[in-house]
Ligand SMILES: Nc1ncnc2c1ncn2[C@@H]1O[C@H](COP(=O)(O)OP(=O)(O)OP(=O)(O)O)[C@@H](O)[C@H]1O
């Protein structure tokens with residue numbers, strides 16, 4: 001029987017392509033197929049079968065399927081179709097994001113001859129195999145008689161096929177253990193999860209038991225032991241054959257988290273992050289797709305993996321901005337995680353010491369359940385926060401004298417110090433003290449950051465860099481000097497002030513080399529006195545028991561930003577950094593340097609009461625009709641001139657319907673020129689998400705039909721994190 005299939009391609013096109021499939025009645029949605037596309041063959045994904053063919057047009061025939069099973073199972077397909085519509089991103093690109101790179105490129109979804117399989121567990125038994133599955137039984141017997149894993153090459157030589165192997169995998173009798181380079185250890189000894197503290201126990205008992213969908217916001221203060229609570233919850237809720245997804249902001253920074261999960265769940269743990277190579281990605285992807293009962297710990301894109309037996313979802317540090325993809329398919333992994341849980345009728349837990357205002361509001365409105373964990377583990381107490389006004393105080397490397405004294409005292413007591421600065425490099429500005437000249441990026445509207453270590457001036461917005469200088473290019477004087485503080489400068493000052501004490505810098509520049517973060521963590525975990533200096537990288541999830549003093553060099557960055565989310569992000573970062581102090585047995589102190597010690601936001605933060613700050617911020621958002629009380633999207637345009645960008649957005653604005661929509665702009669972006677391109681934006685808001693979604697869909701369809709001025713690019717960002 002002939003049929004027509006609709007296929008998506010990995011192209012930024014908001015359309016699908018129909019092909020006839022006379023020889024392939026068995027094709028299913030989600031399957032990879034070869035298709036003729038222009039002069040070449042491309043890999044496509046079947047989105048729909050049984051399509052009514054258009055009249056009077058002869059469709060090209062689809063080529064062979066890459067494999068007999070859908071690469072994207074129905075649930076994943078549904079997730080991505082929904083996300084494509086919600087985020088206004090072409091379906092094809094969304095779908096291909098859920099494939100590992102090898103499969104995107106059309107390579108086979110299989111492993112090499114060296115890939116190996118092994119018994120899924122020691123008490124696996126062939127009893128439940130169907131009576132007529134002789135070959136499968138034979139294959140299983142072969143495994144049982146063996147002391148070690150068998151490679152595909154051996155199995156093939158013994159006359160077995162892939163599908164027989166797959167059948168045993170599907171029944172969880174055997175599992176793939178990968179090639180030697182695979183991340184999966186053959187067998188890991190596991191230990192029992194530590195007994196929960198009383199506070200953890202009562203939080204655990206408030207967490208919903210399986211039985212359908214539920215979303216829970218776990219508000220657990222820093223150091224309250226949320227990770228152990230997740231472990232316990234997964235152990236309680238996860239069936240033997242169930243899969244779980246645990247999203248974390250950044251794995252590379254916190255290898256201990258994975259280690260902790262491995263310790264308790266052994267090789268059921270698989271990881272997913274940007275440092276995996278193509279081969280490891282394919283490995284992990286296949287294990288997930290084959291329904292192995294894995295617990296996947298992954299960063300953002302882990303939420304797109306083809307789970308088939310998801311039973312629990314955890315999003316750790318749910319407020320973290322890394323969950324929102326900043327380019328291309330601009331999805332929020334946290335929000336997709338909730339969608340997935342609902343589709344799978346399983347629970348999702350969103351955990352944080354500083355929950356997003358969105359999630360707090362969802363809890364307040366009853367959409368989410370809220371569970372609180374407001375005690376630190378063991379003897380640890382919440383740290384003491386103090387605002388330190390630095391107006392007219394002399395600073396060295398950004399640090400005031402009282403801060404230096406406190407650092408000295410802490411080191412003398414054999415404890416560790418963490419210094420937080422929101423800028424890397426030596427100084428954010430290089431200025432001529434004779435004529436006032438400031439070194440600027442030739443391609444962006446911003447100054448260049450001075451990096452003393454390699455005597456370079458760098459733009460942190462594009463890749464531009466040039467050698468640093470002291471002679472002023474404008475007045476030829478010799479008075480160019482760094483102004484302001486970056487991590488390098490504080491590192492230098494601290495090293496000079498505390499000879500013999502290791503000063504460890506943690507920022508993007510210092511952690512680029514592979515293994516450097518491990519080395520750093522090892523040194524800090526030794527517990528010896530040291531000073532850590534870093535950007536928000538030092539704030540994220542670390543658990544250093546001997547850090548008892550945290551110094552925030554300057555807290556004022558977020559106070560006066562035009563971006564409506566800046567205060568929220570500032571509070572979250574400050575409290576997360578503060579939360580690194582006093583996690584062990586010794587009490588922790590936090591010094592927050594500021595020029596605005598009477599600012600109401602800072603005085604509330606100093607009480608270390610996140611919920612109070614959040615209430616205040618939510619009230620302001622409500623008053624100003626901002627998210628989460630309105631749905632928001634931004635239309636951005638980039639063009640060779642600002643005029644072209646603004647003219648285009650003016651036109652967009654004129655074409656938009658007036659009802660139920662608030663429109664601001666067009667306005668130049670805060671960074672109006674980046675990498676030589678001029679940027680402007682139009683902000684859209686609506687009280688109705690559905691309405692905004694319809695307007696955006698029409699807008700995108702309309703703009704797709706337009707001939708755009710040369711060099712103009714536009715995009716839509718739904719639920720944007722940045723509007724500056
Ligand atoms: N029940 C327990 N028994 C013993 N130690 C525990 C227990 N629960 C947690 N811990 C330990 O307490 C410390 C803090 O826990 P964890 O890092 O999970 O805190 P957290 O809530 O994730 O904090 P943050 O939000 O600041 O990252 C860890 O060293 C952890 O191993």
Ligand SMILES: [Zn+2]
Pocket residue numbers: 441442443444459460461462463464675
């Ligand atoms: Zn630049």
